[in-house]
Amino acid sequence: MGKKKLVVLLAIAVMLSSMFAVQFNVKQVQAQQLGPASDVIYFRQISDDNQAMTAVTLGGDVAGGTDIHFYRVPPPLVTELLQNHPEVGIIFNPQGGYLSLILNPVPMNVTGVFNPLEYREFRYGLQFILERESKIVTEIQKGYATPWLTPVAYYSYDYLNVASTVESLGIRDDLNYGYQLMTDALTKAGAVKGADGIWRYNGVPVSLKVFIRTDDPVRTAIGNDLVAKLRNFGIQVSTLTGDLLAAFAAVYGSDPKDLMWSIYTEGWGATSLVKYQDTAVYQYLASPLGYMPGWATPGFWNYANSTIDKLATDLVTGNFTSEQERNQILNTVIKLGAQESVRIFLAEQYDAYAYNSRRVSPADLVNEYAEGIANRFTLYNIKPINNTSAPIVVGVKYLSQGAANPIGGLTDVYTVMMYYAISDPGIWRDPHSGDVIPWRENFKVVYASPVANYNVPADAIKWDAIHEKWVTVGSGLKAKSVVTYNFTFGNWQDGSPNNIYDILYGLYFLWQWSGNPNSTRYSATYASAVGPFVNQILGVKVSPDGKSLTLYLNYWHFDPNEIAVFLDPWATTPWQLMAAMEQLYVSGFGSWYDSEAQARGNAWLNPLASTHAQAMRNVLLQFNSSNFVPDAFTSGWNVTGLPQISMSEVYTRYTDAVKFINTYNHAFYSNGLFILAQYVSGTLAKFIANRNDPLNPSKWQQFTAEDRAHIDSISYPQLPSYVTQGQTFTANLQISIANIGPATGDQIRSAYFLYDPTGKFIQSGNLTYGGTPGSFSVSFSTAGFIPGLYKITFYVVSKQALWPDVESVQFLVKTPTVTTTTTTSITGSGGTTTSITIPTGTTTSTPTITAPSTPSGVDVYTILIIVLAIIVVAALAVVFLRRPRA
Amino acid sequence: MGFYSYLAVRSINVFLVIVVTMALTIGLFFNAFHDIKVQAIKDEVRGIISGICRTNPARCQNQTDIQNYANQLTATLMHAQGLDKPWYEQLWPILRDILSFNFGRAQSLQADNGDNTVSVIIAERIPRTVLLLGTAVLLTTIIGLVLGLYSANKPQGILDKTVIVAGLTSNAFAAWWVGLLLQFIFAYQLRLLPPIGIMDYTIPHNNFFDVFVDVLRHLTLPLTSLVIVSVGGWALVVRNLLISTLAEDFISAARSKGVPERRILFGHAMRSAAPPIITIVALSVAGIFGGAIITETVFQWNGLGWLIWQAIGRLDMPVILAFFYISTILIVIANFIADMLYGIFDPRVKTG
Secondary structure, eight states, rough: HHHHHHHHHHHHHHHHHHHHHHHHHHHHHHHHOOSSSOSEEEEEEEHHHHHHHHHHOOOSSSSSOOOOEESSOHHHHHHHHHHHOTTTTEEEEEEEEEEEEEOOOHHHHHHHSSSSGSSSHHHHHHHHOOIIIIIIIIISSSSSSEEESSSSOSSSHHHHHHHHHHHOOOOOOHHHHHHHHHHHHHHHOEEEEEEEEEEEEETOOOOOEEEETTSSSSHHHHHHHHHHHHHHHEEEEEEEOHHHHIIIIIIIOOOOOGGOSSEEEEEOOOOOOOSOOOOHHHHHOOOTTTTTTTTTTTSSOOOOOHHHHHHHHHHHHOOOSHHHHHHHHHHHHHHHHHHHOOOEEEEEEEEEEEETTTTOOOGOOOOBBBBTSSSHHHHHHHOOOOOOOEEEEESOOOSOOSOTTTOOOOOOOOHHHHHHOOOOOSSSOOOOOEEEEESSEEEEEEEEEESOOEOOTTTEEEEETTTTTTEOOOOEEEEEEEEEEEEOOOBBBTTTBHHHHHHHHHHHHHHHHOOOOSSSOOOOOHHHHHHHHHTEEEEEEOOOSSSSSEEEOOOOOSSOOOOOOHTOOOSSSSSHHHHHHHHHHHHHHSSSSSHHHHHHHHEEOOOOHHHHHHHHHHHHHHHHHHOOOGGOOOOTTTOOOOOOOOOHHHHHHHHHHHHHHHHSSSOOOOSSEEEEEEEEETTEEEEEEEEOOSSHHHHHHHHSSOOOEEEEEEOOOOOTTTEEETSEEEEEEEEEETTTTOOOOOOOEEEEEEEOOOOOOOEEEEEEEOOSSTTEEEEEEEEOOOSSEEEEEEEEHHHHHHOOOOEEEEEEEEEEEEOOOOOOOOOOSTTOOOOOOOOOSSSSOOOOOOOOOOOOOHHHHHHHHHHHHHHHHHHHHHHTTSSSOO | OOHHHHHHHHHHHHHHHHHHHHHHHHHHHHHHHHHHHHHHHHHHHHHHHHHHHHHHEEEGGGGGHHHHHHHHHHHHHHHHHTTTTOHHHHHHHHHHHHHOOOBBOEEEEEOOSSBHHHHHHHHHHHHHHHHIHHHHHHHHHHHHHHHHHHHHSEEESSHHHHHHHHHHHHHHHHHHHHHHIIIIIIIIOOOOSSSSSSTTTTSOOOHHHHHHHHHHHHHHHHHHHHHHHHHHHHHHHHHHHHHHHSSSSSEEEEEEHHHHHIIIIIIIIIHHHHHHHHHHHHHHHHTTOOOOHHHHHHHHHSSSHHHHHHHHHHTHHHHHHHHHHHHHHHHHHHHHHHHHHHHHHHHHGGGG
């Protein structure tokens, strides 16, 4: 019996352990599954914002519902959703969009008409009357915005590099001060304010035309407020209203000297997060890119400040020798731009994004600090909460609003979102810090110097667009930077191999299509787009095993990662598709760019479109039957040092591409985590997981956490305590980083800004790390300080997540008093300070998600029902109260 | 004039009306078309110049040189599209193309298959609009006829009064409001029907029946909203037309002969009132291709109405022009057919 018991026990133990082992193994297998978290994701187009929000409340498992919407919630709906729909979660993105004004400063000696905007002081005065904090942020944007004073965004890595300059500008809400500046400017210019309050120049009323974008209620409100203030000041203002198309005609399409507009309300969307704001500064302040009045259009009057242009160009081309020099240039440009005030920056808007919390966990969503949750990482991580079979449904405003060719297409954010789903980049950026991160390629910056000192090997190669072949660069070239990329190849989604031939084909394309205007393989638009970059590549060298490539560049940046990302050679389109599209361009079927297609009178090449995909398929079949090998793989190939591409691979490429097009009826594929399995234009796109992607899921899972810094507490002399003039003010802060714990000095960047009792900025500095994790302090002498209430603002941001925490406190500075032995009657225990907690002002802190109370009122449906009832009663009365026929 | 002569004269009339209407439309919008195309070329040139300045700033130092280059490039591109010709030389080719249904390429819109040829885009949308609005017109006509007929047969009766009240009320409704209300109730609250679209592409359709049922489900709400706003008014029109007809002597005679009531209504009264009814129906059919813009937009029904909404929003002039042309043709042809049918049903108006 004992033996039997033992055997039974053993058998049970074996069974249990094997079950456990199976469970464990299954979990292991599940953990190692490659590809994204969801097997299937749908994009459903819902263009109406109200319908889109209603769809989110339903959830993607209900007909017509969605799990998340990849477009911002209209501000009026945010509160309504938070209050009335507990099943809907909201995530805020602090850099959703930007608002600004562009001014037309064309001088009177050009037009013959007095233009107050010609005068810098007048323009600068406008900065103060706009009341960013009280009017735009608080009243118009309901708190869902931050004041924006310069091109460097508040939520950007560069902000702390320019903060002192920005603060020292002293731009604030001060209507009277602004009016005073404007008055002084006009008086100096010779204008006179009459008894009727109207400004006149030579007896003619001073007038301005303000173009207000009426398709955006926020800009409408800003424009109307500005108009009211200008009229109040005594300027005659006429308003022009319209949408983007009207703006194209009146503003962007007109010569500033025609004075069809004076002020225009601009709005900008945020693209992906970048660390350094050089390009933004260049775009917003310098004239060459065509964003300043005149729009770089030959024949128009063009605004230009040569100093700003030169400095901004230096910034964007890396014409500096150190980080300090770069920051100095940046600060100078910022200051000059503010003084010029041709473009006046108003606010950074918060965008709200909605998701259904019954279906989706916020822990699976990645909030990229520019694109919001509509980014590739969210697509990679998102999955239904309880792993039901109902797949994730993502609502999108549009599936696509343009073409999807990789050269001149992908111009709208909707098509780009689909491209994110299907493609793996070589290098990408951390969604929270903007840091460059390797994705399908690792890189090493072998050499970097502001001075070109590195001898480029004579056997480095480049494509000669004139002779249409690969050539060696020869000796004598010197590079500023050298970067080696090591690729993680795999397969394209059509099954064909992804390898070094795709990389080299991309480089051939870059040189060929921009290099020889006499060739059929040349696009002027493409040449102008890539011109600034292609000249920076001195040559390339491929490793014999074809797994890495070295770039020799005439470009330098103090941050080596920015050198690596400057010209990432990774290919996201297989060469066989590129070759087919090239053939379609040359044959006149289509063009790369929309404007090019308009000018050439043909189609904008779009691999997403079935007719274009069929055309590409026909070309590929033709290539296959004629044994065509692109000259990018034959002409001068021996200098690459690589083996010739085999014909079997060539055939495989063509046939696999044809098979894919036959299966899916489009040619929009790449090497990424999702395959576009179904596309119904204007309605739906279905993506299925690509389990053959070689990347480990941990690569994108890490971004679901935001390691933001937080000021946990501030200890300082709170009222009624005070600091005696001449004494040292000290504040001790406890700072932590989410998901990490108390912060150390190297984990955060910090600053404080001090304002005197008049609100004037007087000094800034850094927080001092106390040596113990979490403890930081600020100390400074108050010698020379005038008595009064001072404000100090602490700005703390972690290096891993660029969303700062900002807290402001106030402290009192008093003149020294002579102590006496007389007892004075004071409240509280004598001589000791009672600590009274006074709420700290948070002028620029991150907004909490609390919904303000909505005014009570009658909704639209109720009104319409009342109207309907009145009509029915009236009709009944008419009918039933008629006298019957005799 | 004999009937066939009349037919020939009317046909020529129809053709002339179409030609003159389109010529006037093109003439009125010619400047707009021209400016839009020229602006597109200027944008292209500006982009090229901007790129040159970025690539090689030295080239842009000499403003005269770069200006000359820009002018030359602009002239070349304009010449390629014939935009440099005088307006009277451009007008005829445009008119000729349009009359032959060659509308060129859309500026930004595309068909589902990616083709941006305007005729392809429109041809793709027409069946969807016909399905929605054709069904709506059919249902409205049938229901309206029946209701109008029975209410005219018993004036001041319960049905008659109900039809009057319902007719006046529904006529006052805005189609978009009814659509939104139906969406709110049946799609979002009761979750019985899908809110938008033509089909649900997330569910598999194994056979034609699946497709049929799915499309029918998606069709229900927009169709219902269109019928609700139209049927009341239509019933009132029929009622008013028939009320006097039913009071005629020949109807009394038929009744006294013992003809079944149903035959009296549908065989005698209806036939007598047919000409104006058919005229109205014929004109409604023409209205199909006006596309119920608002209804299609509310329900994201991918037909002609939504197409013209998108085209207006994007100022896609070739599509707008093509839409106007087709609408003009259909209205003119519908009038023509109505004329012919009137002549067939009412011998008194066959000849002038």
